[in-house]
Amino acid sequence: MSENRIRPIKAYKNAAFLNSPSARMIRILSEMVEPDSRLRKYKVRNTVVFFGSSRFISRDKADSNLQEVRAKMAQQIPLEPHALEIAERDLRLSRYYEDAAELSERLTLWFKKLESEGIRAHICTGGGPGIMEAANLGSSRAKGRSVGFNISLPMEQWPNAFQTRELSFEFHYFFIRKFWFVYLAKALIVFPGGFGTFDELFELLTMIQTRKTTKSLPVVLYGSEYWNDVVHFDSMVKWGTISPEDRELFAVFDDVDQAYAYLEKELTEHFVKFERARNRKKG
Numbered sequence: 001m002s003e004n005r006i007r008p009i010k011a012y013k014n015a016a017f018l019n020s021p022s023a024r025m026i027r028i029l030s031e032m033v034e035p036d037s038r039l040r041k042y043k044v045r046n047t048v049v050f051f052g053s054s055r056f057i058s059r060d061k062a063d064s065n066l067q068e069v070r071a072k073m074a075q076q077i078p079l080e081p082h083a084l085e086i087a088e089r090d091l092r093l094s095r096y097y098e099d100a101a102e103l104s105e106r107l108t109l110w111f112k113k114l115e116s117e118g119i120r121a122h123i124c125t126g127g128g129p130g131i132m133e134a135a136n137l138g139s140s141r142a143k144g145r146s147v148g149f150n151i152s153l154p155m156e157q158w159p160n161a162f163q164t165r166e167l168s169f170e171f172h173y174f175f176i177r178k179f180w181f182v183y184l185a186k187a188l189i190v191f192p193g194g195f196g197t198f199d200e201l202f203e204l205l206t207m208i209q210t211r212k213t214t215k216s217l218p219v220v221l222y223g224s225e226y227w228n229d230v231v232h233f234d235s236m237v238k239w240g241t242i243s244p245e246d247r248e249l250f251a252v253f254d255d256v257d258q259a260y261a262y263l264e265k266e267l268t269e270h271f272v273k274f275e276r277a278r279n280r281k282k283g
Contacts, residue, residue: 031176035169039184042166044147046271047124047184048107048263050100051200052131052191052222054157059098062091096191096223097134102256103189103222104138104146110264112144119275121186121267122147126177127168128157131191136162149177178203186271187218187263192226208249209242216270219250220259227252 017023039045057065066087072079104123111121123139125132127148139146140162148163150170159168171177182204190201201221207213221227236242253259 028173028176031171031173032179035180038166038169039147042145043120044122044145044167045184046121046186047147048121048187048189048267049124049181049185050104050131050135050189050191051126051193051197052096052100053193053197054126054128054130054132055194056093056097056130056134056191057090058134059091059094062087062094066091093192096131099222099256100131100134100189100191101138101141103259104135105142106138106256106260107263108139108142108144108146112142114272117276118279119272121271122167124149124181124184125163126151126196127159127163129160131193133160133162135189136160149180151177182207182213185217186215187220187267189220189222189259189263191222192230205246205249209246216266218263218266218270220263221250221252222254222259224252224254 011017018026066084069079069083069087073084108123111119114121122145123135124147125135127136127150132148136146136148137160145164145167146162147167148159148169150157150159150168151174152170152172159170169180171180178200181200188201188204190197201219204213204217205219208217208219227233233242233247237244237247251262253262
């Protein structure tokens, strides 16, 4: 008489268990270990991180949208409320998309020159649209590899097309994603953005202020008109909620040339020269 045998499923292949509350620590650990393994494989240990709004679009797309709105108005085709105002605003704000792409491209070209000295650095973004897309695009134009730390969201965020496919990650936990942003970062560039951008910026400024991160980490806020309008840093000093020296934790720029010059200087002083010294010791 033959026995009807059933082999039990192994715990690490049990999808129901792995997606249950009991396995939360395993999922968290996976988002620590798998990215580390893949980043090491592709020799990504140093990044310059771009943050900013996911809503900004390229100048070409914004201009095309505006022309379409104007054409519909001329033909008296009904439009969504404030369509013209929104299209004009998108075109005005597209300068940030273009500047992010240019700054990323220039940094990547510099990084590629440093590779001859055994120094490696990569552009890193949150992997989505807007400023993230622009920074990945700029790196792609320079024929560099770039990282995308994507996050699963209720309103699905699809990875932009310009991040390097092998370096495109998908996180569930915001705090693990933030860890990878900070852990590898040698500089942070923050363009105008919303809640997510502020969350990332202020958590990092808090870490620098409280010396929870001890490495020298230049922080660039790009777009003084936006930052001065939305965040009153000087008023925070006046009210005593931050110290005057906390205003020195970041630099504000409106020009790609000036931002690039500052970053090249700071990165050379606090990153490149140490990499050169370490490489000399290895040699």
